[in-house]
Amino acid sequence: MPDDTGLLVLKKNELIKISLADGVQSPLFQIPGIIKIIGFDQSDADRFLILLEDDQLELVSLQTGTRESLDYPTNKEAETFLSHIKSWNRVYGDTQINVKTRRKRTILGHRSISNIYYQHTDLSRCIKSSCSQPSLSHDGQSVVFIKSD
Structure with missing residues (x-):
C-alpha cells in the first residue's frame, strides 16, 4: 500500500488489508469477477486499478469501494497493453x-x-x-x- 502500513490482497473476490505491523487481516469489501489487483494510482493513494474476468479495467476507492470503469480502445496496441496487464512481469x-x-x-x-x-x-x-x-x-x-x- 502507498503508505507502507500494509498489503492489499485478493482472496477469491474479497479484498483484504494485511497490517505489516502485526499481520492482522481486515476484510474490506468484495468485488464479483475480480481476477487481479494491478496497482495504486500514483496521483491518488485512495484509488487502485483492478482487472475483471471480462477484461474490464476499473479504478476502485480503497475507502468507499466505489468503482469507476475505464474504457480503452480495441486495437492492437490495446491488446498488447492488456496482455501486459494480465502477466506478472x-x-x-x-x-x-x-x-x-x-x-x-x-x-x-x-x-x-x-x-x-x-x-x-x-x-x-x-x-x-x-x-x-x-x-x-x-x-x-x-x-x-x-x-x-
Whole structure:
C-alpha cells in the first residue's frame, strides 16, 4: 500500500488489508469477477486499478469501494497493453520484476516451478515451491510475492 502500513490482497473476490505491523487481516469489501489487483494510482493513494474476468479495467476507492470503469480502445496496441496487464512481469521505471517458470521432472511426473527475478537476480529462490504474483513497493525497496507448494 502507498503508505507502507500494509498489503492489499485478493482472496477469491474479497479484498483484504494485511497490517505489516502485526499481520492482522481486515476484510474490506468484495468485488464479483475480480481476477487481479494491478496497482495504486500514483496521483491518488485512495484509488487502485483492478482487472475483471471480462477484461474490464476499473479504478476502485480503497475507502468507499466505489468503482469507476475505464474504457480503452480495441486495437492492437490495446491488446498488447492488456496482455501486459494480465502477466506478472512488471517494469517500474528502471526496475524490472519478472516471473520465470521452468518445468521440473519429479517422481510424480513433471511440475512447473516459478521464481521471481529482480533484473537478473533470483529473489525468491523457490526450489521446491512455486512463487508468483510479485508486487514492488512504491519506493522500490521491497518485493512481496506468493509462495506455494
